[in-house]
Amino acid sequence: MLGLNELDYYEVLEVPRDASLEEIDRAYQILHEAYATESLALYSVFSEGDAELMRDRVEEAHRVLSDFELRREYDASSPKATGGVPVAGDPRVGGNDGWAEVSPLGSSPTLGDQMEEPEDGNWNGDLLRRARIHAGVELEQIAEITKVGIRTLRLLEDDAYEDLPATVYVRGFVTAYVRTIGIESTRAVASYIQRLEESGLDEGRGRFLGRR
Amino acid sequence: MIRVQPKLTSPFQAGSPPTRAPRLIALGGGKGGVGKTFVTTNVAVTLARMGHRVVAMDADLDGANLHTCLGVANPEVSLADFVAGRVNEPAKLLIQTRESNLQLIAGTHSNLHQPQPDKTRRVELLRGLRRLDADYVLIDLGAGSQPAALDYFLVADEGLLVMRPEPTSVENAYSFLRAAFYRRLRLAARGHGVRELVEEATDQRNEKGIRTPHDLMREIEVISPVEGRRLMHTMRAFRPRVVVNEARTTADIKLGFAVVSVCEKFFGFKADYLGYVNYQNEARESVSAREPLCDYKADSDAARYLSRIAAKLAGVPLSRKGEP
Numbered sequence: 311m312l313g314l315n316e317l318d319y320y321e322v323l324e325v326p327r328d329a330s331l332e333e334i335d336r337a338y339q340i341l342h343e344a345y346a347t348e349s350l351a352l353y354s355v356f357s358e359g360d361a362e363l364m365r366d367r368v369e370e371a372h373r374v375l376s377d378f379e380l381r382r383e384y385d386a387s388s389p390k391a392t393g394g395v396p397v398a399g400d401p402r403v404g405g406n407d408g409w410a411e412v413s414p415l416g417s418s419p420t421l422g423d424q425m426e427e428p429e430d431g432n433w434n435g436d437l438l439r440r441a442r443i444h445a446g447v448e449l450e451q452i453a454e455i456t457k458v459g460i461r462t463l464r465l466l467e468d469d470a471y472e473d474l475p476a477t478v479y480v481r482g483f484v485t486a487y488v489r490t491i492g493i494e495s496t497r498a499v500a501s502y503i504q505r506l507e508e509s510g511l512d513e514g515r516g517r518f519l520g521r522r
Numbered sequence: 523m524i525r526v527q528p529k530l531t532s533p534f535q536a537g538s539p540p541t542r543a544p545r546l547i548a549l550g551g552g553k554g555g556v557g558k559t560f561v562t563t564n565v566a567v568t569l570a571r572m573g574h575r576v577v578a579m580d581a582d583l584d585g586a587n588l589h590t591c592l593g594v595a596n597p598e599v600s601l602a603d604f605v606a607g608r609v610n611e612p613a614k615l616l617i618q619t620r621e622s623n624l625q626l627i628a629g630t631h632s633n634l635h636q637p638q639p640d641k642t643r644r645v646e647l648l649r650g651l652r653r654l655d656a657d658y659v660l661i662d663l664g665a666g667s668q669p670a671a672l673d674y675f676l677v678a679d680e681g682l683l684v685m686r687p688e689p690t691s692v693e694n695a696y697s698f699l700r701a702a703f704y705r706r707l708r709l710a711a712r713g714h715g716v717r718e719l720v721e722e723a724t725d726q727r728n729e730k731g732i733r734t735p736h737d738l739m740r741e742i743e744v745i746s747p748v749e750g751r752r753l754m755h756t757m758r759a760f761r762p763r764v765v766v767n768e769a770r771t772t773a774d775i776k777l778g779f780a781v782v783s784v785c786e787k788f789f790g791f792k793a794d795y796l797g798y799v800n801y802q803n804e805a806r807e808s809v810s811a812r813e814p815l816c817d818y819k820a821d822s823d824a825a826r827y828l829s830r831i832a833a834k835l836a837g838v839p840l841s842r843k844g845e846p
Contacts (some may be wrong), residue, residue, distance in 0.1 A: 313736075313740075314787060317787075324783060324786060337567065340776065340779045340780070340783070341783060343773070343776055343780065344776070344779065344780030344783045344784070345780075345783075349780060350687060350688075350689060350692055350773075350777055350780070351692065351777055351780030351781045351783070351784050352784065353689045353692045353693055353786060354689070354693040354696055354697075355696050355734075355788050355789075356784065356788060360788075364787065378809065399586045401599075440823070442703065443772050443775075444775070447772070448772065457532065
């Protein structure tokens, strides 16, 4: 077993040596938060000094492994290099110490895999919010990616139909929202818009905005 | 949702010899009130409805209430009768619940002086559990890290660590894991100096400065590389499965991933994130109603997540969306 300082970058990020860029980014996101100051998971075990060391190592590992050139150089120089940048057909999945060992229980919950579509296909704001939380996405992130204002996103989640702009815009917002959290968009958007239209609040609102 | 597909064999058929030993699944977590009994209840009922023959055992002899959650008001026999020697075969402790595939071993009527069975009795109990004609035996360990709870956790095929996203629960969960790890190591350690070293490390303020199982394994390797390698191999079987209960936020859900990483980086052993159950008022209400949530509010998110945990334990492959 290795001390924090002796772990190589793959061990730091807990990814196999042939991890894709996506896996590396995902692992980084998780560990970045896991070792953040005030992280609940560190309580009673990690000292602030150890946590800081881990944070540095996670940042460093991510910087190198997420850069194609740096990663290739690192793999070439690393004494433990048995895998490296993925090559099609490489049988050495997992590489060191069974990192990619398949759990008999199947996969861990991955963020975003736990929300399902409601059986009646009825998407309202509350369901959007729950889907977002289960996908592990903050409202601020959606706002940043979609450029839809955070206030509008909140209105979507609150089903505040009367305060939302015309349906044509709402359609675009909901589409952007659900795509960001990784949900198949067509049905969710259609369902949300249908509810909006059935509420009877959309018409008046459309006309009001149309007058402006 | 889990589709109910009853097996053709009738549950607990009298006279039919067990085809294979049941899988033991222990649910611990150190802290009281984190939802061990709630998770045990619902996973047991879900597994039973999937067609498996399930026994749920309440090893929490100080604070038994699994029977209540399963709707058995006054258990006539309990584990306490086994501890006291009034019953010698665990099969005779079984109580039928409302669920046809699910039987209970209650934890009521314990002897206040010595609630937990002594070591010999524990071994007999575990042997008896393995002989039960069932597919799964779920063991609700109750709070604390007393030897009996640790032994059930270590002997079980799956050890589930239930925690709530709060510092007190996280702290006790780590203490529980640490205690379990050291106990396993102490039982496995051989050779001059190694056992003593493990004993010494159990005291967290030991003079050698061994703080974690990780440190200890390194020390063992130093004094005996062969024994170090052997123990490392043995301890690989120590693989707790984390369940986060009452998750309200994204951060709560992510706690499971973080705890798994801390187990690896700090303690030096691997854990898995088995799943989480979201916070829901109906969950609390179901306990008050003395009904499993999967009956009380079957279509709730929490009931779905519990059924996923059950499906994972049963090895049912989950689809991309996490549907069994």
